[in-house]
Amino acid sequence: xxxxxxxxxxxxxxxxxxxxxxxxxxxxxxxxxxxxxxxxxxxxxxxxxxxxxxxxxxxxxxxxxxxxxxxxxxxxxxxxxxxxxxxxxxxxxxxxxxxxxxxxxxxxxxxxxxxxxxxxxxxxxxxxxxxx
Amino acid sequence: xxxxxxxxxxxxxxxxxxxxxxxxxxxxxxxxxxxxxxxxxxxxxxxxxxxxxxxxxxxxxxxxxx
Numbered sequence: 001x002x003x004x005x006x007x008x009x010x011x012x013x014x015x016x017x018x019x020x021x022x023x024x025x026x027x028x029x030x031x032x033x034x035x036x037x038x039x040x041x042x043x044x045x046x047x048x049x050x051x052x053x054x055x056x057x058x059x060x061x062x063x064x065x066x067x068x069x070x071x072x073x074x075x076x077x078x079x080x081x082x083x084x085x086x087x088x089x090x091x092x093x094x095x096x097x098x099x100x101x102x103x104x105x106x107x108x109x110x111x112x113x114x115x116x117x118x119x120x121x122x123x124x125x126x127x128x129x130x131x132x
Numbered sequence: 133x134x135x136x137x138x139x140x141x142x143x144x145x146x147x148x149x150x151x152x153x154x155x156x157x158x159x160x161x162x163x164x165x166x167x168x169x170x171x172x173x174x175x176x177x178x179x180x181x182x183x184x185x186x187x188x189x190x191x192x193x194x195x196x197x198x
Contacts, residue, residue, distance in 0.1 A: 010187030117190020
């Protein structure tokens, strides 16, 4: 969401742009929104203005802070992101290759964790995406 | 004042069923208290710039697939 707001030329913004026409439902949590708003302070004001527009496309579901499954995930701050996605989504899109390095490109209890670019590429290869 | 030692001594005198009930109570309290969300990540400007560069490069790659 940070990258989607900060750059019009990235895969993240493309996911927002293409979501409605491709019937992708974009889901987030209050925790992720707080994180986005806090970090957008590092960018020019236009990024926050864009974020307010992108935000209207998001379905906001409750934060999930614990799960009833064993979860060995070293970064405490990313657990709400991971658990929220596990509860409400099929795929978690993230650019955070540092904190999610052990799980990116793989699955967490069936939840796929990939980058926005990997998502677009996969949809393209599957013939579900004509133009980006 | 009730100390932890007082509570432990009292717990010893409980029946097995009451001990189990106490344990479940404590577990639920611990779970509730531990369920506060952590402070959100504050990423460095460098880290976020790197993400954006990678994200833009990813989109260029996808466009080249077309």
